Amino acid sequence: MIKAFIFDMDGVIIDSEPLHFELNRRVMRDFGLELPDETFHPYVGITNEQMWAELIDRYRLNTTVAELQEKESLLKPEVFRDLQPIKGIRELLANLKRDGIAIGLASSSVREFIEMVLEKLEIRGYFQAIVSGEEVERSKPEPEIFLRAAKLLNVKPADCVVLEDAMHGVIAAKRAGMKCIAFQNPNSGRQDLSRADKIVHTLENLDYRLFGPCYPKRG
Incomplete structure (x- = not known):
């Protein structure tokens, strides 16, 4: 029933997943990291907060989840401008x-x-x-x-x-x-x-x- x-x-x-991957790559590029889409595949379906926390730990980034989310927010209007x-x-x-x-x-x-x-x-x-x-x-x-x-x-x-x-x-x-x-x-x-x-x-x-x-x- x-x-x-x-x-x-x-x-x-x-x-939207390809757009999220692009957004994530651009954020990580600010830290000198060029990462392939496959890096982000395991994080599909979970919150961005959890993803950024794990990436900070994995790549030992000198930043915070809040700072990464702020970078993401600034880039999002451009990356997601044409949704279908x-x-x-x-x-x-x-x-x-x-x-x-x-x-x-x-x-x-x-x-x-x-x-x-x-x-x-x-x-x-x-x-x-x-x-x-x-x-x-x-x-x-x-x-x-x-x-x-x-x-x-x-x-x-x-x-x-x-x-x-x-x-x-x-x-x-x-x-x-x-x-x-x-x-x-x-x-x-x-x-x-x-x-x-x-x-x-x-x-x-x-x-x-x-x-x-x-x-x-x-x-």
């Missing part, structure tokens, strides 16, 4: 709304960036609940962000389906007791999505009914 559908954002709603939705997203949202399925979003990105993306794509109105990475204590792969989204939607975890593109997100969804569809986005780096209930290579004509009948949420 499906009562709610919860989206990740980066790599699912927008094909992934093919199939608009149709999927419209179909979920038509079927009366509650729609949520659980992203490790910060709330300001999430709101900017949804407003820019003119899809903000579809989402009845949004949880950002800064609003939970434990980021993906811990299940807290998805459990919080389900609570806001007033739907049991077992009645939720999650759409993810990253290993950390898939693990979080399964730990939350939810069904998970994994989108094998080639731009999200090498991700082990084997724990997902279903792996797809396109979001066009996505059949979310494969986990059972849709049951419109009441009230």
Whole structure:
């Protein structure tokens, strides 16, 4: 039975992971480091705060997480100036709304960036609940962000389906007791999505009914 559908954002709603990799490279370049995209693949799906903390330790950088986040914020408007939705997203949202399925979003990105993306794509109105990475204590792969989204939607975890593109997100969804569809986005780096209930290579004509009948949420 499906009562709610919860989206990740980066790599699912927008094909943003290559842009995040570019942004990360430019920040690290200020410290004399030229790093390939593969350096950042393991951090897909977790919060930037956690990623920067680990990179500071790994490369022994003489800086702080706050300073790296500030550099990131200054570069982000230029790097993310031309955002486009992934093919199939608009149709999927419209179909979920038509079927009366509650729609949520659980992203490790910060709330300001999430709101900017949804407003820019003119899809903000579809989402009845949004949880950002800064609003939970434990980021993906811990299940807290998805459990919080389900609570806001007033739907049991077992009645939720999650759409993810990253290993950390898939693990979080399964730990939350939810069904998970994994989108094998080639731009999200090498991700082990084997724990997902279903792996797809396109979001066009996505059949979310494969986990059972849709049951419109009441009230």
